[in-house]
Structures are given as C-alpha cells and as structure tokens.
Amino acid sequence: MKKQRPMHDSIATAKTLSEALPYLQRYAGAVVVVKFGGNAMGDDDAMAEFARDIVLMRQVGVNPVVVHGGGPMINDLLAKLGIKSEFVRGKRVTDKPTVEVVEMVLSGLVNKRIVQAINDQGGRAVGISGKDDDLMVAEADDPELGFVGKPVEMNVQVLRDLYTAGMIPVVAPVATGMEDNETFNVNGDTAAGAIAGALKADRLLLLTDVKGVKNKDGDVVTQLTPDDVRAMIADGTIAGGMIPKTETALKAVEEGVRAVVILDGRVPNACLLELFTDHGAGSMIRTTEPRVKPRIR
Numbered sequence: 001m002k003k004q005r006p007m008h009d010s011i012a013t014a015k016t017l018s019e020a021l022p023y024l025q026r027y028a029g030a031v032v033v034v035k036f037g038g039n040a041m042g043d044d045d046a047m048a049e050f051a052r053d054i055v056l057m058r059q060v061g062v063n064p065v066v067v068h069g070g071g072p073m074i075n076d077l078l079a080k081l082g083i084k085s086e087f088v089r090g091k092r093v094t095d096k097p098t099v100e101v102v103e104m105v106l107s108g109l110v111n112k113r114i115v116q117a118i119n120d121q122g123g124r125a126v127g128i129s130g131k132d133d134d135l136m137v138a139e140a141d142d143p144e145l146g147f148v149g150k151p152v153e154m155n156v157q158v159l160r161d162l163y164t165a166g167m168i169p170v171v172a173p174v175a176t177g178m179e180d181n182e183t184f185n186v187n188g189d190t191a192a193g194a195i196a197g198a199l200k201a202d203r204l205l206l207l208t209d210v211k212g213v214k215n216k217d218g219d220v221v222t223q224l225t226p227d228d229v230r231a232m233i234a235d236g237t238i239a240g241g242m243i244p245k246t247e248t249a250l251k252a253v254e255e256g257v258r259a260v261v262i263l264d265g266r267v268p269n270a271c272l273l274e275l276f277t278d279h280g281a282g283s284m285i286r287t288t289e290p291r292v293k294p295r296i297r
Contacts, residue, residue, distance in 0.1 A: 019277070023275060023276040023277065024060050024061070024276065027057075027060075027061070027062050027202065027203075027275055027276075028060070028061035028062070029061055029062075029063070030062055030063065030201075030202035030203065031063045031065065031163070031199050031200075031201040031202055031203075032057065032062050032063065032064050032065070032201060032202060032203045032204075032205065032271075032275070033064075033065045033066075033067060033192055033195055033196035033199065033201045033203070033204045033205070033257075034054065034064055034065070034066050034067070034192075034205045034207065034271060035067050035068070035069070035188055035189055035192035035204070035205065035206045035207055036050060036066055036067070036068045036069075036114065036207055036265070037068060037069035037070070037071075037188055037207060037208075037265070041068070041069070041070070041072075041073075041110070041114075042072065042073075046266075047113070047114070047117045048117060048120070048121070049268060049269065050117070050265075050271075051114070051117035051118045051120065051121045051123070052121045053269055053270075053271045053272050054066060054118055054121075054123060054168060054271070055118060055121045055122055055123035055168075056272065057271065057272075057275070058123060058166075058168055062275070063163040064163075064168055065159055065163065065168075065169050065171065065195060065196075065199070065201075066114065066118075066125075066168065066169065066170045066171065067171045067173060067188060067191050067192035067195055068106075068110055068111065068114055068170065068171070068172065068173070068188060069106075069110075069173065069187075069188030069189075070105055070106045070109075070110040070172075070188075073105050073109060073110055074101060074102055074105045074106070077101050077104070077105055078098065078101055081101065083097055083098060083101065085098065088142075088144045088145060091142075091145055091148070092145070092148075093144070093145055093146050094145060094146040094147045094148050094185050095146050095147070096146075096147070098146070098147075099146070099147040099183050099184070099185055100183075102174065102183075102185045103129075103174050103183055103185075106129065106172040106173065106174050106185075107127075107129040107131075107172040107174055110172065111127040111128075111129070111170055111172040112127055114127070114170050115127040115170050118168055118170070123168050124166055124167050124168060125167070125168040125169075125170050126162055126167045126168070126169055126170065127170045127171075127172070128158070128169060128170070128171055128172070129171065129172040129173075129174040130151075130171065130172065130173060130174050130175040130176070130186065130191060131174055131175065131176045131183070132158065133155060133157075133158040134153075134155050134176055135154070135155055135156065135158055135159070135171070135195075136151050136153075136154060136155075136173075136175040136176070136186065136191060136194065136195070137151070137152060137153035137154075137155070137175060137176050137177070137178060138150055138151050138152060138175035138176070138177060138178070138184040138186055139152050139177065139178050139184075140184070147182060147183060147184050147185060148184065148185055148186075148187075149175050149177070149184025149185065149186050150186070150190065151175060151186060151190065151191065151194040152178065153178075154194055154195065154197075154198035156195060156198040156199050159171075159195070159199065160199070171191070171195065173185070173186040173187065173188045173190075173191035173192075174186065175191075187244070189206055189244060189245055189248045190244075190248055192204060192206065192248070193248035193249070193251055193252040193257075193260075196252050196255075196257045196260075197251065197252045197254075197255030197256060197257055198255070200255075200256040200257065201252075201257050201258070202257075202258050202259075203257070203258065203259055203260070203261065203274075203275070204249070204252050204257050204259075204260040204261070205260075205261050205263060205271055205274060206245055206248070206249070206260065206261070206262045206263070207263060207264075207265030207270065207271075208245065208262060208263070208264065208265060209264070209265065209266060210242070210262075210264060211264045211282065212262050212263060212264065212282040212283035213229075213232070213238060213242060213246065213262055213283035213285075214237075215232075215237060216237050220282070220283060221283055222280055222282075222283060222284065223283070223284050223286070224283060224284070224285050225285070225286070225287060226250050226253055226254075226285065226287065229246050229249070229250055229285055230250070232246075233246065233247075242262075245262055246262070246285070248260075249262065249285040250285070253285060253286065253287065258286065259284050259285065259286035260284070260285045260286070261274055261280075261281070261282050261283065261284045261285070262282050262283045262285070263281040263282025263283070264281065264282060267281055270282075
C-alpha cells in the first residue's frame with residue numbers, strides 16, 4: 001500500500017503551486033534557452049533533476065531549448081586516446097584530431113545522454129548540433145587556436161520547428177565553418193547566447209558552478225543593468241571566468257533577449273526557482289523590464 005504524505009506537506013505543495021500561477025501565466029509560450037554544464041552533467045541524480053525541470057517547463061507551456069557543454073568529458077577522451085593538447089595564452093589549441101574528438105563527445109556521448117535523461121522523465125527531446133540545418137555557422141575566433149569558432153550566422157528555424165511540434169531541442173555547440181565545411185568547437189555559453197539572441201528568447205539561463213555575479217564585498221548581485229556589468233568589468237569586480245559569461249549576457253540582451261540570468265546549477269531545481277518563484281536563483285542582467293514581484297534573497 002502506498003504511504004500517504006503528511007497533510008502539511010501536501011498543503012505546502014498546493015500553496016507553492018498556487019503562488020506559482022502568475023509566473024506560469026507570465027511564461028506561457030515563452031522561449032527559454034538553458035545552458036547546461038558544470039558538475040551536474042557528471043552526476044546521474046543531478047542530471048535526472050535537471051531533466052525533470054525541463055520537462056515540467058515544457059508541460060506548463062514554456063518552450064525550452066537546451067544548449068550544453070562537455071569540457072571534462074572531452075578532456076577524458078583526449079587523455080584516453082593519447083592526444084596531447086597545446087595551449088596558447090592559457091587556451092587550448094584545437095587541431096584537427098582534437099576537433100574530431102570534440103564532435104564525437106559533444107554531438108554523441110553528451111548530447112544523447114541529456115536527450116535520454118529528458119525522455120526518461122516523459123519529455124520528447126531531440127538532439128542536434130549546430131551543424132544540423134546549418135543552425136550555427138562559425139569562423140575561427142583566433143587563428144592560433146585552430147578550430148575554435150565564433151558564430152557569424154544563425155539559422156534557428158529548425159529550433160522553432162521542433163518546439164512548435166512539442167519537442168525539446170538539445171543542442172551540441174559544434175558549428176559548420178564558412179569555408180570547406182570545417183567543424184568548429186564553440187564555447188557552450190557563447191553558443192547559447194547566440195541561439196537565444198537569434199530566437200529573441202524571453203530568457204537565457206546560464207547554469208554555472210557559482211552563485212552568480214558578486215560585488216566587491218563578495219555578495220551576489222541579484223539584478224544588474226548592462227551599464228552595471230560594464231562598470232564592474234572595467235573596475236575589476238567582474239574578473240576571470242565570469243567575464244566571458246557576462247559578455248555573453250550583454251551581447252544576448254543587445255540582440256533582443258529580454259533578460260539573462262547567471263545562476264548556480266548546483267541549487268536543486270534552479271531553473272524552476274528562477275522562473276516560477278519570487279526568490280530567483282542568481283544574477284539577472286536586463287534593461288528595465290519589471291518582474292512579477294521584486295527579487296528577494
């Protein structure tokens with residue numbers, strides 16, 4: 001016999017659902033691009049939880065588009081194959097053998113693992129890469145780095161076709177080259193930002209292994225304007241790996257994304273907290289758009 005939950009738990013669940021109504025209405029039909037990466041990708045329980053969140057988003061009328069990374073898995077396979085990496089200014093040189101491994105890992109192993117996780121939770125996920133239907137066309141970001149690309153042309157109709165048909169697109173950040181059909185590895189955050197910008201997405205959620213953008217006192221700043229971000233980069237408050245994430249956010253907002261949120265993917269149900277509660281789960285970068293309620297911590 002199935003054991004019943006305590007009444008107070010059920011009441012709390014019902015109250016949470018009721019309070020979520022304004023947010024469910026707000027995001028009905030919205031396009032939300034989610035960049036998935038970090039430690040959660042290597043943990044089965046975290047992967048299943050992320051998949052449930054994405055399926056729930058789809059179930060309540062949101063159109064999620066998942067873009068993923070896969071750096072640790074790429075490193076593991078390169079090591080197993082004995083392919084040594086060279087570095088220029090701290091960045092890996094992606095030569096021909098390396099980009100072939102990148103494509104195998106991202107478009108194969110990682111992409112299909114996420115697709116399967118979403119399908120296991122009752123969703124209808126379809127895995128593609130930036131090369132499919134020329135979704136993402138790139139050119140070399142820095143010739144010294146080899147096949148590391150930056151998107152220069154986006155063709156996102158295939159994504160619209162998928163989510164309009166009720167599917168959840170899962171995109172590997174591998175792009176087609178402008179010439180000779182080269183393959184380029186594109187940074188996952190950069191790819192997610194380019195896709196969100198081309199779709200004019202309502203939200204871009206960048207899941208990371210940090211709590212968000214911090215001020216000089218080490219406190220997470222829950223809301224920032226583009227001018228705030230530029231000033232914090234200029235004075236060194238935003239530094240290191242947070243610079244490319246915030247620059248991606250700025251470019252996405254400039255291209256028409258209504259807001260970008262850099263949030264801690266290690267927090268349980270981070271995407272749901274951000275979209276469907278007044279708590280929020282990270283740092284939102286936007287212009288002047290009001291929220292349903294003020295963000296709190």
